[in-house]
């Protein structure tokens with residue numbers, strides 16, 4: 320049996336969030352952060368190597384190519400906190416460049432214990448780098464890291480992979496403002512944003528022919544079955560990717576292919592779904608090239624540098640707290 324040993328506090332939070340999202344009048348929703356249990360994290364790692372999903376490779380290429388230049392623009396001494404480390408693979412370039420100049424602490428902040436473990440394994444062997452993982456939500460973890468630092472130490476916060484795209488635009492800016500409030504003047508935020516591209520390229524990245532993204536999306540229902548004793552029949556749902564041109568975002572939905580009832584006892588929930596009704600599971604906002612700088616200016620940062628991938632429109636933005 321596959322068991323996910325969630326602490327009780329998390330179980331009830333998960334149940335409450337699921338209940339809230341599924342009982343919404345109008346469009347039902349499930350929060351995208353719950354896509355990443357052990358199975359979901361493994362499926363996401365597979366998405367990252369799909370030929371159709373260029374995002375992660377672009378992110379990594381930019382870091383590999385420009386890490387030294389980025390590090391040269393940072394204050395010293397500086398330690399690294401990463402929001403949502405995932406496997407930690409692309410972070411290696413930054414840590415290696417930094418460790419050439421000083422002993423460096425790396426604080427991955429990640430709610431997924433399996434991702435945190437993978438990241439510690441991936442990056443644990445770099446000379447002059449010490450890892451201390453925080454299994455916490457982003458802002459709580461960042462606050463804990465900031466509280467623990469010495470007076471003269473600066474922080475570089477990594478928010479890579481266009482994870483900011485999961486937030487609605489307003490909420491994304493509010494999030495940057497909250498990050499800024501935890502930082503000191505001169506601290507840095509390296510922000511990765513996926514840029515707008517043609518729909519012909521964008522769509523298959525979220526609806527790949529091998530069905531990995533479909534499995535990633537459907538696993539959210541399987542997770543609810545595993546952890547909250549739900550009875551979703553996954554055969555009665557279809558993965559759907561949509562480009563929302565007005566909001567400039569990709570959306571993932573799960574479409575109910577028939578009229579059906581679902582029970583989720585551990586969330587105290589019974590839901591009736593109509594045929595063709597969808598549950599909205601994720602947004603991935605796409606940005607214009609100048610947008611990161613504009614967001615920075617409105618949230619207490621200045622944009623000190625921007626690097627754009629030539630193959631897959633994606634940008635790294637070095638923001639400095641003012």
Ligand code: AVJ
Nearest residue numbers: 366480481482485525532603
């Ligand atoms: C990890 C949130 C950046 O939105 O592109 C990949 C997650 N969803 N395929 C994204 C994801 C579907 C990914 N982020």
